[in-house]
Amino acid sequence: MSEIKRLTQIPVLVAAIGLGSACVAGSAFGSSGGDDVLVLKVGKILTMNADDDVINNGTIVVRGTTIAEIGKWGEVDVPAGADVIEMTDCWLVPGLVEAHNHTGGSMSDLHDYVYLTNPGLRTLDTVAPQTPDVEWAQSGGVTSALLIPGSGTNMSGFGTVVKFAGKSADEAVLKFPASIKIAQAGNPEGYWWGVGRMFMNYNLRATLEQAREYNAAWEQYESGQSETKPLFNPMWDDFRGLYRREFVASVHTQIYQVVMTTVDMLADKLAIRTVLDHSTFDGWKTARLVTEQGDILTMNGPRQFHFDRTQRKIHGNAARWWQSGIRRLGVNTDAPVIPQHELSYQGAMACWYGWTPYEALRGITRVSSEALMVDDRIGSIEVGKDADVCIWSGDPIDPRSTCWIMVINGDVVRDARDELRRF
Amino acid sequence: MLTTLMSLGRRLIEIRRFVVLSMFFRHVRVLPLLGAALSDGSRGMRFRVRSTVGSMVAAVMAVGFVSFMPTGFAQQPESAASGPPPAKVALTGGRIIPVVGPEIATGTIVVEHGRITAVGPTDEVKIPYDAMEVDVSGKVVMPGMIDPQSWRGLDVSNENLPVAPFLDVYDAIDPSRLYFEDALRDGVLAIHVIQADNCVIGGLSRVVKPIGLTPDEMTIAAQNGIKMSITPKRGFDRMRQLTTLRETFAELDWYLEQLAEQKYEESLEEKEKKIDVGPAEARERGKDLIKDEDYDDKHANLMRLRRGDFGAWIFCGAAMDVQPGITLATDEGFLDNAVFILGAEAHKAVTQLKAAGRPVLLPGNLYYRERDQLTGELKEVFIPSEIHDAGLMFALQPNPGGSLAEAYLNYQAAMCVRNGIPRQTALEAITINPATMMGVGDELGSIEPGKIANLVVMSGDPFDFESWVELCYIDGILAYDRARDYRLEKQLELEATRAEQAKAEEDATKGKPDDDDGDDSAEEGDEATSEGASAEGSSEEGDGDGDGDGSGESGDTGGGDQ
CATH class of the missing domain: 3.20.20.140 (Metal-dependent hydrolases)
Structure with missing residues (x-):
């Protein structure tokens, strides 16, 4: 599946399905500022915390601007009315x-x-x-x-x-x-x-x-x-x-x-x-x-x-x-x-x-x-830290991986699934 | 290309010989009397020696060395058997040249905790029960040689500031320079790192040993001297140069007066008195109130120079620079601590130098040649003879810009012997004299009890150019072992291969019918090539900071990063 081919697929949701991408979008995404709740359900969470925890098939709940809860699928309650992004073959990693x-x-x-x-x-x-x-x-x-x-x-x-x-x-x-x-x-x-x-x-x-x-x-x-x-x-x-x-x-x-x-x-x-x-x-x-x-x-x-x-x-x-x-x-x-x-x-x-x-x-x-001495706020996925996270198609260090979703301060600031331009 | 990079990258992962830097004091490295291996030092062989300059550079560039050691650091993989270096060592059975005192035909040197504790004939010296004995029978032991001035360990030879006595070479010494590794290989175990002559007043110098990861680890003595030049700095003429020198010290006097006046006033304030005297009297009274910490950076070291805390290394490039240098040093009160560094022609002022009675550092090129413009007659002077005849103490320095051989201190000294200077004087000129001139004569420069154990073990007499540096001890620790000099080994392999190739080519030529002619032309061809190589080698060395060691590439580092 060539990059060019992917670029030409419109609309993106169709494209994602049409290409057999494992990254399937769930409900609508969008701004979830304020006290809104955002739920990210993914195939793997690299927390990058001090214990180097990796959570397979995990979910995080973002309330307002910070991470409120982290756990495996089913172990975390998804609040009613929350925005949910479900990309179950993708990786969630801290923002770089x-x-x-x-x-x-x-x-x-x-x-x-x-x-x-x-x-x-x-x-x-x-x-x-x-x-x-x-x-x-x-x-x-x-x-x-x-x-x-x-x-x-x-x-x-x-x-x-x-x-x-x-x-x-x-x-x-x-x-x-x-x-x-x-x-x-x-x-x-x-x-x-x-x-x-x-x-x-x-x-x-x-x-x-x-x-x-x-x-x-x-x-x-x-x-x-x-x-x-x-x-x-x-x-x-x-x-x-x-x-x-x-x-x-x-x-x-x-x-x-x-x-x-x-x-x-x-x-x-x-x-x-x-x-x-x-x-x-x-x-x-x-x-x-x-x-x-x-x-x-x-x-x-x-x-x-x-x-x-x-x-x-x-x-x-x-x-x-x-x-x-x-x-x-x-x-x-x-x-x-x-x-x-x-x-x-x-x-x-x-x-x-x-x-x-x-x-x-x-x-x-x-x-x-x-x-940079900002590790109390960012750099890992931990409860209480800023919700600055990204959903990648795979390991970010693998050059083939794509960063699909970027969340900063609990807001989805970029969703590459509906973008034509790749950098 | 990609494949090559990939395989290189993978190989890197596999390399197990990761050297623990902290271990490197225990291990050893090495040096080339590259020329020595290939030449008998006679004039007839000179061209061949010279040709090795180019090939040595090429060898350094071309040969793959053991991974992971900083250039200039040794490269022995850590062996399981190696422990901390022994605190006590006895070198036995060698011929000892102590420099101070008579030679000992078969002697023993005992080293304890980095210092020499005993030296004498083997049958007279008792070896402590816990000293490790190293048999150096058949070898010659001499004190570590001393390079009396070098800026090749610095990133640039001089700063652009004409007057910069507040600087210290400490801030620019690069321990990873190949120069230091080469010094070790050459038996040079102490180096006076000092700025070059393109200045009015330079920064403070430092005596270092050629091993260590940082200038602190390398330091033998800090703040040893200050460079000043009577010969004009680039862009200056002589009048401006000397005016700047005089101005610097006149400004120092003015500063001291102001400072004294200020200190006197401050002392009055403390006692709540009013100023009761005129400025001249206040300055007089304030003089003794000045403490060392009151001087600012700009003046502190000039004060210390006047006080005799360290030496003035005064460069006189021409004969006409000598008297102004002596006058300045006399006027400012540091003549007793002055060393005069002579340029090629400066020896002509030998009368003034003799009157001043201070030690001199001779130029790298020991011959001074002058051609009469009318008759074309060439006059040649061997500079050390002039200075020696005047009874002055002198030190020799290597001449890296000259022939390969001149880059070795023992060769420079041997040239003195060849020209009639006593052997003892020549030995002193590369050991105890530079040590004395640097103010560390009681620590270095001879093999005497109490001194720092910096020892060179050579395969034969130091003035025999077939002798190799076999072992070097610094602070009583084995710092160099030729048998483990990987870089040297590679260089020599390369030389051997080339010699074989040359011989094969020669043999092939001999097989041809026009036998005799072919031989002659081949010889001439060789010579021409040799000349070319030597010119190349000179320019490589001549820029003063081009070690080509791969680490001094600040130019490369430049543009890209913001």
């Missing part, structure tokens, strides 16, 4: 969470090259729920993403976690500030010709230490250790959450020396909760340091392999990290470098180069939401 996305605003909003470190900037100003990027994300089952500025400078601003739903920026934002974007090397060199890692690291450290001192001064004042009220500074004030470890540094870092410096400077010496974004090339060789540090998450990619010229070998980056003992591991697309809807393909590629599908899927759901 992208840890590294640049689709806020337009491409001209990517960088501000005023300084080599720009602690005053924030992507909150670039949240754009109206862009086509949202549809792209939805088509790939990606429900949330961290919007961050580019890596043209060593520090480019604060990131924002958004959901790919909502008509205004306010509705879309899940967390702000959600990260400070840092690029330790491998792009900022182009900002000011001649700048090397020695100066970049010095300068970045100096900026972060200034922010840390600001936080320390306020903490002393607030705890009564000091009676001098520090001068309020809106720019440094955004960093207080960073030093309270309420949000992370998302670090553009790759190749051995740079990842090593990230671990040493940010995670160890400055005690910042650190996420290694990219972490490509031979960055995985720092695994011992990352393991010893103990509190770092790794969001690998989008380059999923590295050709080592001295060894004449191709290494799968994610596989190498995993084999080196790194467990809190995920992948990213760097959208739009790799289109946002291809997040699951990045997972597939990581598997092609030696990783395993379940770990890859966990890496773009639960682990990536942990990396």
Whole structure:
């Protein structure tokens, strides 16, 4: 059954039956906001919870915006009047969470090259729920993403976690500030010709230490250790959450020396909760340091392999990290470098180069939401969590699978069964 | 293509030899006196030696190495039998060149917990009952050689800032550089990592050993020196260069005055007094109130330089740069901690250098050649002889941009002996002298009780170019074993294959009727090729930061990611 043939089938319900698709739509779907009840009945639920529970032939009940009940068919009461979507050969998985996305605003909003470190900037100003990027994300089952500025400078601003739903920026934002974007090397060199890692690291450290001192001064004042009220500074004030470890540094870092410096400077010496974004090339060789540090998450990619010229070998980056003992591991697309809807393909590629599908899927759901420190809300299918889930035709890491239904905050925001365009 | 990728990918999964990085201190790696294997060091063989530069690069690129080790790190799979390295080791039966003190024909060195505790003739030294004995009979043991300055472990040799004394090479050392692995293979067990000469004032340097996953693990001594250049930085002329140097220190004086005045005023405020003296007096009174933490980054290291906390490594590319360098160091009070780094022509200022009496670091190319423009007469000076005759302490550095052989410190020293410098002086120039110049002369550079156990075991005399580095001990731990140098093994295999091919081709040519002519032309052809290869090798090495190790590819990492 070719893709083209599928595309030409209208209407979709007819198409689904006509093609012998196992995904049979039940009653009408639609907006179920407010206190409405939505019931999803599927063949398999990958909860991605801490126990890695898999529920075969399961049902979830969504009340309002959160998940109210999870169980096997028949064990869960379907409330009268609920909207029911029944796709009994399909998989229900948490909405995918992208840890590294640049689709806020337009491409001209990517960088501000005023300084080599720009602690005053924030992507909150670039949240754009109206862009086509949202549809792209939805088509790939990606429900949330961290919007961050580019890596043209060593520090480019604060990131924002958004959901790919909502008509205004306010509705879309899940967390702000959600990260400070840092690029330790491998792009900022182009900002000011001649700048090397020695100066970049010095300068970045100096900026972060200034922010840390600001936080320390306020903490002393607030705890009564000091009676001098520090001068309020809106720019440094955004960093207080960073030093309270309420949000992370998302670090553009790759190749051995740079990842090593990230671990040493940010995670160890400055005690910042650190996420290694990219972490490509031979960055995985720092695994011992990352393991010893103990509190770092790794969001690998989008380059999923590295050709080592001295060894004449191709290494799968994610596989190498995993084999080196790194467990809190995920992948990213760097959208739009790799289109946002291809997040699951990045997972597939990581598997092609030696990783395993379940770990890859966990890496773009639960682990990536942990990396963004929003795992209390999203990243797994658990009672009380946001109803951000997707119904897939099969394993999302299998490139043949389609994301048919996307639910965000309990609303069906996309139903691919009646759409002609595939991404 | 796809099939190839797929099979590679699958093979990766199967590879079991996953090396635990934390184990790597226990294991060992290796080095090439690649040229040494193939040359007797004589001039006649020079071309052949040179040709190996190109092929060595090719070998590094072309050969598949053991998986999983960071480049520059050893690659021994963990064996079930390996435990922690022994705390006590005794090297017995070798000829010992302690550098400080007379040679010992058959001696024993005892190492305990990383330090040398005894050295002497085998029949006089008692080996502790719990020391592991390593028989090095027939071999020669010398102290680890020292590279007195290198920026090849850095991502860029210099930052673009003319005056940057607040920087530290710590932030840019890349332990995964092949350079460090090569150093180990060459018996260079301490490296002074310092910025290059394209600066006015550079950042702080560091003495490292060539093993370790991080600069912290590699560090022997931190903040050892600061680079400054009298020869103009790119884009500067001499007047601007020297003005910038003077300005930097004049600004430091001004800053100190302001700081002193401020400190004095602050002390008054605390006592609720009013300012009672003029600025000049306030500055005088405030001087002693300044504490170390009061200096800002920009000035702190300049103050420490004046105070003698670390050395000034002053580059004088030309003879005319020497006197201004001495004057600056004298005026600013750091002459006693100065090391003069000489460019090719700078030896002509030997009189001034002698008057200053400070140690000098010689250029990589030890010969200075100058042609008379009118007569065409070529004058050749062997620089170390000039410096030695003046009675100055000097250190040698490798010349990676020159011939292959010049990249080895022991070859550089051997060249000194060939030119009439005493053997002892030549040995000191690659061991104890650089250690002294870096301020670690009491820790490194000789085999004496109390010193760090950095030892090189060679197959023969270090000045015999057929000698190999067999074993290296760093902190008393076996850090290199030629028998387990996988990369070297592959390189040599490649060399052997090539030699066989060349011989086969030669034999085939001999079989032809125009026997004699064929031979001659083949020889000439070889030579031409050799020259080409050497030029290529030079440019590869000459850019200062091109290790071609696959990890320094920030250029590649550039454009794609946003």
